[in-house]
Amino acid sequence: MTSAAPAGSELQAPSSKLDNAAIAERVIAAHPTVAARSSDNGQPYLLVPPAEIVRVATLLRDDAALRFDSLMDLTGWDLSKYPATPPSSDLVVAYFLHSLAHRHHLTVKVQVPREAAEVPTVSGVWAVANYFEREVWDLLGVRFAEHPNLKRIMTPDDWIGHPLRKDYAYPQSYNGVAHLREGQRFEPPPAPKPAAAAPPAAPPAPRPPPPASGGGAAAP
Amino acid sequence: MSSDLAIESAGGERMRINMGPHHPATHGVLRLIVECDGEIVSSATPDHGYLHRSIEKIGECVEWPMFVPYTDRVDYVCAMNANLAYCVAVEKLLATDKTTAVQVPRRAEVIRVIVAELNRISSHLVAVGAMSMDLGAYTPFLHGIAQREGVNDIFEKLCGQRLTYNYITIGGVGFDLHTGAVEEIESFLAQFEKEMIRFNKLITTNTIFRDRCAGIAVISAAEAVAYGLVGPNLRGSGVDWDIRRDEPYGIYGELGVRVPVGQGYAGRTGKVGDCYDRFIVRLLEINESVRLIRAALKLLPPAAEKPADPVGGFQADVAKALRKPPKGEIRVRTEAPRGEMGYVIVSDGTKTPYRVRCRTGSFTACSIFNKLMKGIFLADIVTVIGSFDIVVPEIDR
């Protein structure tokens, strides 16, 4: 009882796979602001200006030859300590698309400055983006404009800071309970050499003073 | 969250029920805020993060091989598959530069498939057992657990752990198979197949169980794709997609994976993509895993091929490559029991990863909960949660 294609499902359509250059060409023809780039180890991607992302996403999903019907992953990272040329302190949001109809992939990236990290939401294009974007907002602090429910998803609502930013300061206490054990010292993670002077994203709000047993909590 | 929903009294009063984070049927610490009108659910909002252990941040703090034990904890029900996903991703990253590319020994590749499929069996056993337990049948669960012990025994001899194995390493596996492992695995499979017949008699063909699952929470193929469902949940909706077959990694390409899909197995009342289909797809995948293990055992090269390895493990020498991996990024997807486990790895060329991102099946499965649970009975919520086989650390990481 294997792989009998269910009737009427066009998801099993015979593959008509496009390679990355062809996909890029097609997208750039419709949206000239999009640039085809490749990462330091030669992984191709499309760099899209933030304002264009919804239109590009809709095209990627709806164009008959592209048909990127699934958003396999949406994530982001902080470039501020990445040895990029030229150095930058931006945040990257990356969309990993896959087409079940044609069985091809695409990586789309958006780069936003960390002080005004805002990208329009694509949750209207792929429903699953709703969750992914909440996660990126929570952990990286990229705001998704017009998102239906942009709330923290992993950390508690009153958490301070966005942990996956490279300048994140570990909490000293939460809910009045110290983060570290008595006598435990905090060892800051091994810091790679900083590339660009990154201004702190959000001024850290005052925390309740740690209780006496707080140990020597020190922010990295 | 549901607190901003207006409570309207349309012939009755809405009630808000807090389900979890401590609830035996939520498989851990998932919290659902359920609003219902009588017995009909009008909304169910999942609340996550009760097990958010910052594994992705830890990935930025520890060295490349040191992260492998943490992948065990991303999904402990199938820790081997979780190890495998990360190790394959790092190997692919190293392969983007000729100077750092590593060649995994052939025997290690075969062992990887064997242990991954064994772990898939034991993971699916927990899934189907726990689902039947949620529906009130405790005995099938015990049968599942008893069989899982068989897999655990094999793994314990193999690597010394019952749950968090840390066995698959970057470039190979930690140790060679122990003496007598092949016979042990074969005899386990033989008695396991018999036991599954008993299990199926007990629960799968049970009318009460089937009727409670049939036609509940039907997901169409297009919906499943839009909500990013993966793995058995996606295949339960009739989408024929399995990364092991369609984008093979390791030696899966040689094994010819057969992919079961949902077909409305519950019969008259069943629809493609209902809870029963997801349940059956898991059972069929167990059968397929048994077949794959047998096929892989045939491919196992003799132990004499074992390379002389400086660290005593059964793996390619990656120490030098991991001190200076190529700068850049990679995205790799593998098929874990709960669907795609994909890693996005960004490397800045140092001995610690710059960013490790793990995409898991349970996280996206939760995104469809609210939509799916509108209009079903309160008692069916546990059926739906059980049929998705969510594991909470996979959601929260």
Next chain:
Amino acid sequence: MTEIIKPGNDEQVFTTTVDEFLAWGKENSLFYLLFATACCGIELMQTGGPRYDVDRLGMIPRATPRQADLMIIAGTITHKMASRVRTLWEQMTEPRWVVSMGSCANSGGPFSKYSYSVLNGVDKYIPVDVYIPGCPPRPEALIDGVMALRERVRKYRTVGIRDKDPHVVQGADCAFGSHPGKASSLELGASSPQGPKA
């Protein structure tokens, strides 16, 4: 204090204290709360399974804290979860016992160093009787911990004079794991965690 009296016929009569009698009953019916957060929970589940079968020790899982005597903290407790654990503990009836299973619940385990969200030891929120090390502890280790707990339950006095601080296992009599520090529920003070916000 228990004595066997032979009143003459074949019947045997025990005399004992009420306390000892109650403790004997409690010791042999440690109903535990079915509470698992993470990986250790799977081992807890397997301990309840057919091979290790803790039913034979009188341990039966209960779904609600109000029926449970024992809470086995199986798994990582995060900052977000901690106040819920406290709520659950408060809902259990006295006398209540807590076993902290696994490194995570003991001290944060593998996450204590680099994690921002994991509570480094559940004893910051609730008092713990027995700490079981391991990541995860084997079912045998869990059963060993439970046997040590039964020892404590046997010594517990309901109506007589109680231990001053019945909830701290001193390092010496805790052969299966070191005691990482005094239970610190008193530190909670004014900022004691609230129940779940609806």
